[in-house]
Amino acid sequence: MKTKIKEYRARYNLTQEKLAEIVKVRRETILFVEQGKYVPSLKLAYDIARALKAKIEEIFFFE
Amino acid sequence: MNVKTYLFLRLLIIISLAMIVSNSIILGNFFLPVVAMIAAMLFLWASKKKVKAILHDEFDYKVAGDSARYSIFIYTIISAILGIYFMANRGQNQNYELLGSIFSYSACFLLILQSLIFKYLRSKNYKNIKNED
Numbered sequence: 233m234k235t236k237i238k239e240y241r242a243r244y245n246l247t248q249e250k251l252a253e254i255v256k257v258r259r260e261t262i263l264f265v266e267q268g269k270y271v272p273s274l275k276l277a278y279d280i281a282r283a284l285k286a287k288i289e290e291i292f293f294f295e
Numbered sequence: 296m297n298v299k300t301y302l303f304l305r306l307l308i309i310i311s312l313a314m315i316v317s318n319s320i321i322l323g324n325f326f327l328p329v330v331a332m333i334a335a336m337l338f339l340w341a342s343k344k345k346v347k348a349i350l351h352d353e354f355d356y357k358v359a360g361d362s363a364r365y366s367i368f369i370y371t372i373i374s375a376i377l378g379i380y381f382m383a384n385r386g387q388n389q390n391y392e393l394l395g396s397i398f399s400y401s402a403c404f405l406l407i408l409q410s411l412i413f414k415y416l417r418s419k420n421y422k423n424i425k426n427e428d
Contacts (some may be wrong), residue, residue, distance in 0.1 A: 257352035264354060273353050 234293045237266045240284040255279040296345040304342055308335050367409055374402035 241251060248266070252259040255276060264270035265280070272280065281288045315331040343350070381395030 252349070256349055257354070258349050261352050261354040270354055270357075276353060 233268045233271050234295060235266055235268060236291050236293075237262070237280065237284065240286055240291060244284065246284075251280070251283055254283045296342065296347070298346060298348045298350065301342055301346045301350075305339060308339060311335075367405060371402045371406060374398040374405075378402065 237251075240246075241248070246254075248262045249259050252262045255262075256279075257276065261270065261272075261276075262280075265272050265276070277288050277292055281291050284291060312331055312335050316328040319325065319328045319331075375398075378395045378399035381391040381398065385392040385395065
């Protein structure tokens with residue numbers, strides 16, 4: 233799985249820590265999701281997309 | 296309370312608890328470690344509630360599930376091998392039969408417990424899904 237979390241974070245000037253705080257997970261989880269090492273639950277994916285003001289399909293890509 | 300303070304506190308309590316338990320074993324006092332353990336658990340539970348940061352999330356739960364599965368698998372295999380070994384060599388030492396039984400039954404007990412908890416959690420989640428429908 234690939235994500236565009238990093239690009240969107242940079243767009244809204246959000247750190248991993250701040251995003252983690254918004255979606256109520258640990259910073260390490262954001263790091264793993266960002267690197268594509270962990271496929272998040274639908275709820276977390278939705279929360280991340282909402283925090284980054286985008287749709288899920290704009291952030292997450294399955295190959 | 297922030298996460299660092301909580302983790303430091305937890306480490307301090309674990310060290311203190313280890314010291315109390317080891318000293319109690321040396322002194323032959325078995326009441327003190329039980330009291331200390333209950334007090335430590337209550338204290339940790341209370342201090343955990345005061346932590347505002349997220350300590351566990353879905354990734355941790357997934358990792359915990361995977362590690363539990365691997366632990367059960369490894370323990371069961373090792374116990375079964377040791378159980379068979381001790382049972383096969385019970386003629387060499389009179390305690391081997393007891394050891395073999397302990398290893399074999401503990402592996403069986405763990406598997407039964409795991410399957411019971413699995414069934415319970417699955418049916419509980421199934422009921423929740425049915426109620427939501």
